[in-house]
Amino acid sequence: MTDKIQRGTHSLADPAGHTANDDALKEVCVASATVHRGKFLTLKQDIVRLPDGKQTGREYIVHPGAVMMIPLFDDGTVLMERQFRYPVGEVMLEFPAGKLDPQEGAQRCGERELQEETGYTARRWDYLTRIHPVISYSTEFIDIFLARDLTHGEAQLDDGEFLETFITPVGQVIDWVRSGRISDVKTIIGAFWLEKVISGAWQPGEQALPR
Amino acid sequence: MTDKIQRGTHSLADPAGHTANDDALKEVCVASATVHRGKFLTLKQDIVRLPDGKQTGREYIVHPGAVMMIPLFDDGTVLMERQFRYPVGEVMLEFPAGKLDPQEGAQRCGERELQEETGYTARRWDYLTRIHPVISYSTEFIDIFLARDLTHGEAQLDDGEFLETFITPVGQVIDWVRSGRISDVKTIIGAFWLEKVISGAWQPGEQALPR
Numbered sequence: 001m002t003d004k005i006q007r008g009t010h011s012l013a014d015p016a017g018h019t020a021n022d023d024a025l026k027e028v029c030v031a032s033a034t035v036h037r038g039k040f041l042t043l044k045q046d047i048v049r050l051p052d053g054k055q056t057g058r059e060y061i062v063h064p065g066a067v068m069m070i071p072l073f074d075d076g077t078v079l080m081e082r083q084f085r086y087p088v089g090e091v092m093l094e095f096p097a098g099k100l101d102p103q104e105g106a107q108r109c110g111e112r113e114l115q116e117e118t119g120y121t122a123r124r125w126d127y128l129t130r131i132h133p134v135i136s137y138s139t140e141f142i143d144i145f146l147a148r149d150l151t152h153g154e155a156q157l158d159d160g161e162f163l164e165t166f167i168t169p170v171g172q173v174i175d176w177v178r179s180g181r182i183s184d185v186k187t188i189i190g191a192f193w194l195e196k197v198i199s200g201a202w203q204p205g206e207q208a209l210p211r
Numbered sequence: 212m213t214d215k216i217q218r219g220t221h222s223l224a225d226p227a228g229h230t231a232n233d234d235a236l237k238e239v240c241v242a243s244a245t246v247h248r249g250k251f252l253t254l255k256q257d258i259v260r261l262p263d264g265k266q267t268g269r270e271y272i273v274h275p276g277a278v279m280m281i282p283l284f285d286d287g288t289v290l291m292e293r294q295f296r297y298p299v300g301e302v303m304l305e306f307p308a309g310k311l312d313p314q315e316g317a318q319r320c321g322e323r324e325l326q327e328e329t330g331y332t333a334r335r336w337d338y339l340t341r342i343h344p345v346i347s348y349s350t351e352f353i354d355i356f357l358a359r360d361l362t363h364g365e366a367q368l369d370d371g372e373f374l375e376t377f378i379t380p381v382g383q384v385i386d387w388v389r390s391g392r393i394s395d396v397k398t399i400i401g402a403f404w405l406e407k408v409i410s411g412a413w414q415p416g417e418q419a420l421p422r
Contacts, residue, residue: 039268092343
């Protein structure tokens with residue numbers, strides 16, 4: 001164990017623990033300002049104090065958080081979406097997902113988004129994990145659920161929302177990750193988790209949904 | 212195969228193919244403006260034409276792209292970093308990564324960042340895959356490499372850059388993904404890929420580095 005800033009490489013006794021060593025890395029907010037408030041994105045510019053006492057700027061997007069669900073049918077197929085994503089200029093293959101509304105719980109958000117985007121409802125929801133897609137410039141997190149016991153109904157896409165849904169075997173999804181055809185991080189992680197759960201190596205519900 | 216906008220669920224003959232169906236999803240740029248140019252982040256606001264001919268706005272961050280490397284030692288351990296990430300307010304466990312400099316190739320970027328952040332150089336580089344962390348509001352991509360035949364040297368952290376490095380077995384990394392202690396998407400995906408490569412199920416070099 002050491003408390004100096006690392007310039008070589010060592011083996012920490014517990015690198016995953018939240019230990020005193022964190023103080024040698026932490027940045028503290030000195031001042032915070034909103035520099036842009038768009039229709040979808042809010043951009044902040046903070047001044048932070050670094051571990052050595054110096055100050056620097058940090059720019060980041062404020063995001064409400066999101067939920068992704070992996071809709072798994074009893075026959076080992078999953079429900080996916082094709083959606084054009086303007087910033088990357090491609091039709092992406094994705095599991096359904098959506099942003100949290102204010103005060104909305106994660107599972108409720110998942111139920112709402114799944115129903116709106118695909119028409120499906122799921123009777124069985126299992127929380128898997130929380131991921132952070134953009135740790136250097138966004139507060140975003142995505143809570144991932146496995147959604148089973150699916151029943152089909154009518155989708156209610158928002159005005160101006162265009163997407164297609166399709167059903168495909170889990171093995172195909174894994175193969176699209178291997179080939180690079182799936183490059184959306186939440187969907188890649190969902191595919192790997194799904195493989196772990198289906199093989200029995202990992203169990204849903206091992207992690208608790210953060211408050 | 213169908214070319215109508217989907218409001219039910221169907222099985223596309225080839226949902227992963229770039230087919231005529233994409234035209235029912237594509238958005239076309241009508242106008243583009245930079246609304247904020249910060250020290251690190253550039254924010255754009257575009258007007259796009261939707262598949263139904265209507266127009267709407269799209270806000271997104273312009274990002275140069277990044278590279279992540281998985282530094283794997285011969286004994287089955289990997290080199291990782293602990294770094295405080297201000298937007299999420301936590302010390303994260305990560306594989307080394309960094310942003311592309313202008314006109315810099317991906318592997319050259321990886322070599323530079325690995326050396327600067329950790330002091331290590333790798334003689335063997337294998338490209339694995341490209342991921343998109345933020346498809347709804349950033350152009351960012353991350354190219355992932357496996358870095359082997361490692362030699363230790365002196366790190367050269369940028370002024371104001373604070374991080375610790377440590378070495379841990381691959382099995383431990385996978386376990387931190389399972390428990391949620393690792394929540395950074397690029398590192399999660401690196402861990403899953405590493406498990407596939409080490410088991411022999413997937414081979415490095417199956418994908419070609421995009422131009």
